[in-house]
Amino acid sequence: MELKNALPKIITSELPGEKARRVIERRQGSIPNAIKCVYPCVMARAEGAMFEDVDGNLFLDWVGGVGVTNVGYSQPAVIKAVQNQAEKYFHSMMNITTHEGYIKLAEKMNEIVPVRGSHKKTMFLNSGAEADENAVKIAKAYTGRPNILVFSGAFHGRTLMTMAMTGKKAYAIGMGPFPDGVYRVEYPYLYRAPKGLTEEEAIQYFVKKVEEAFIECSPAEYIAAVVLEPIQGEGGFVPAPMEWVKAVRKICDEKGILLIADEVQTGFARSGKMFASEYWAESDCAPDILTSAKSIAGGVPLSAVTTRAEIMDKVPAGTIGGTYCGNALACAAALAVIDIMEKEDFPGKALRISEKVMGVWKQWQEKYDVIGDVRGIGCMMGIEFVKDKETKEPHVELVNNIVQEAVKHGLLLESAGTYGNVIRFLAPLVITEEQVDKGLEIYENAIKASL
Numbered sequence: 001m002e003l004k005n006a007l008p009k010i011i012t013s014e015l016p017g018e019k020a021r022r023v024i025e026r027r028q029g030s031i032p033n034a035i036k037c038v039y040p041c042v043m044a045r046a047e048g049a050m051f052e053d054v055d056g057n058l059f060l061d062w063v064g065g066v067g068v069t070n071v072g073y074s075q076p077a078v079i080k081a082v083q084n085q086a087e088k089y090f091h092s093m094m095n096i097t098t099h100e101g102y103i104k105l106a107e108k109m110n111e112i113v114p115v116r117g118s119h120k121k122t123m124f125l126n127s128g129a130e131a132d133e134n135a136v137k138i139a140k141a142y143t144g145r146p147n148i149l150v151f152s153g154a155f156h157g158r159t160l161m162t163m164a165m166t167g168k169k170a171y172a173i174g175m176g177p178f179p180d181g182v183y184r185v186e187y188p189y190l191y192r193a194p195k196g197l198t199e200e201e202a203i204q205y206f207v208k209k210v211e212e213a214f215i216e217c218s219p220a221e222y223i224a225a226v227v228l229e230p231i232q233g234e235g236g237f238v239p240a241p242m243e244w245v246k247a248v249r250k251i252c253d254e255k256g257i258l259l260i261a262d263e264v265q266t267g268f269a270r271s272g273k274m275f276a277s278e279y280w281a282e283s284d285c286a287p288d289i290l291t292s293a294k295s296i297a298g299g300v301p302l303s304a305v306t307t308r309a310e311i312m313d314k315v316p317a318g319t320i321g322g323t324y325c326g327n328a329l330a331c332a333a334a335l336a337v338i339d340i341m342e343k344e345d346f347p348g349k350a351l352r353i354s355e356k357v358m359g360v361w362k363q364w365q366e367k368y369d370v371i372g373d374v375r376g377i378g379c380m381m382g383i384e385f386v387k388d389k390e391t392k393e394p395h396v397e398l399v400n401n402i403v404q405e406a407v408k409h410g411l412l413l414e415s416a417g418t419y420g421n422v423i424r425f426l427a428p429l430v431i432t433e434e435q436v437d438k439g440l441e442i443y444e445n446a447i448k449a450s451l
Contacts, residue, residue: 004048004072004430007438008410009058015408016040017055039407046073049431059407060439062427063414067233067265070295070346071337072430078298081336082329092328095321101331108338109306112274114281115290117308124304124326128264128293129157131303132227134320135289136161138307139225139258142314147218149210149226149257151187153235153418156227156262165227168234168418183217185209187232188244191373191384192392200243207247220255225289230276230377233265236417237375237382237424242283249285258311261287264303265380268295268337269346269429272354272378279377298337302330349429350379353436357381357425360440368447370395381425382416394421401450402443411442 016024020042027037044054049072051059064070071078085101092099102124110120125131136148148165150156156165163171164178167187172178186209193202214220226248232238252259266276267290273279277287288311293303301324340346354376361374361383372386385402387393399415402423406413416424427439 002047003045003050003052003058004074005432005434006050006058007434008050008060008442010408010410011057012055015057016042017053017057019054023054038403039412041407041412048072048074049428049435057410059410059412060427060431060435060442061412062425062439063412064426064428065294065299066414067270067294067426068299069428070268070270071298071340072428073299075298075336075340075430077340078333078336081332082300085329085332088328090327090329091324093323094326099326099328099331101328101335102326105326105331105334108335109292109304112338113290113292113304113306114275114277114286115307116286116288117310119309120306121309121312122304122306123312123320124302124331125293125322126301126303126324126327127157128262128291128303129159129162130322130325131264131291131293131305132156132165132260132262133159133161135260135262135291135305135307136165136225136227137320138305138311138315139260139289141316141319142311143224143256143258145222145224147181147183147222148224149183149185149213149217151185151228151232153187153189153232153238154184154227154229154262155232155234156264166234181218183213185213185217187228187235187238188241189236189238190241191238191375199241203241203244203247206244207251210248210251214255220257223255223257225258225260226252227260227262229262229264229266230280231266231271231380233380233424234416236384236422237380239375239377242279242285245280245285246283249280252288258288260289260291262291264291264293267292269341269350270295270378270380270426272347272351274341274347276377276380296337297330297333300327300330300333302327302334346429347378353427353429353431354379354381356433356436357440364444364447368451370398370447370451376425379425379427379429382422384417384422386421394419396420398450399423402446405446405449406442409442409445411439411446413443413446 109122188206
């Protein structure tokens with residue numbers, strides 16, 4: 001059976017099925033409880049936006065390994081690229097020997113990543129957290145300044161530095177003390193802006209918060225970088241308003257501060273552009289440094305930091321890099337992913353999918369009192385659920401119930417948001433129209449069943 005065009009189908013009387021249950025029991029006895037999983041699924045094989053579990057149940061995946069599978073599961077060209085590289089060698093550490101795949105991929109990233117400057121350079125790492133942490137190191141090396149500004153609702157990773165940068169401290173319980181010099185500013189979450197403000201007034205309110213940080217947190221001359229997500233992921237799929245971005249870019253330019261765009265989740269066609277910062281660049285607000293990961297290599301661990309050469313080359317030798325950074329198999333996969341996305345217009349796919357899905361969600365917003373906001377850019381979209389549209393009290397229990405109800409019928413959804421009351425949309429961009437329709441049907445039925 002060709003799985004990529006299939007529809008969700010649950011054949012076991014309950015989830016998990018017998019085979020999956022046995023594997024999950026082994027999981028509980030052998031790996032940390034802190035690595036949680038709320039889904040009763042054990043994957044056996046996957047294609048496109050679908051996967052089959054060990055009991056033969058078929059699931060439609062709207063989480064995609066949290067934004068990793070934009071190009072879909074089991075892309076033949078990506079598989080072939082990895083196989084071809086594996087026949088030559090698996091690994092070549094760039095500090096010891098040079099492998100051309102790293103160079104080819106760096107050249108391609110320098111061509112397509114929208115950071116300021118005509119001469120760009122890219123380094124590779126293994127995870128989004130590593131990319132974000134190294135971007136901060138690069139900014140500090142270039143500016144000679146010790147501090148950074150980050151935002152409420154941010155998620156940047158689980159290393160010590162990126163836990164300090166991350167806003168939701170549920171991801172950092174018992175892990176302190178954290179590195180000094182990380183200061184937090186309120187993110188422009190327009191849905192939850194102070195009541196009574198127009199959108200323009202709300203944006204100015206959030207701009208003022210950035211300016212106040214130079215008084216209350218750190219003088220501007222000690223700030224190396226402002227780090228932000230163009231569309232917050234874990235924070236609730238909240239886009240940064242363009243007028244606010246323009247103001248922050250202007251502040252950075254005036255103060256000699258670098259602007260870092262964390263595109264770990266937004267990158268690689270998800271937003272309707274290869275990178276969400278392309279929208280910024282169209283308004284002359286391109287970032288100085290951009291980090292990317294997740295969908296860069298279709299599931300093979302890889303991340304990147306791209307900036308202009310004058311910034312990258314200020315970094316002292318030996319302070320960046322690592323054993324597996326830019327692994328040969330990962331670079332081969334990433335080159336294949338980018339080639340597919342460009343030839344098949346994946347940004348266009350994202351826009352077409354989002355137009356349909358957002359249209360349905362807008363109808364739901366009128367229909368259901370529990371849907372407070374629907375938002376996003378391209379296929380990075382979310383629904384915020386509330387108990388009351390006036391008070392906007394987060395409806396966390398409802399979200400948890402919707403997620404659990406949907407998976408019973410073969411649809412994987414995932415929550416997000418500072419309060420855990422947002423459901424995100426991260427379906428692979430190869431999803432078929434029939435799968436979109438079926439997913440929306442299961443989703444709405446789950447809302448109804450959970451009310």
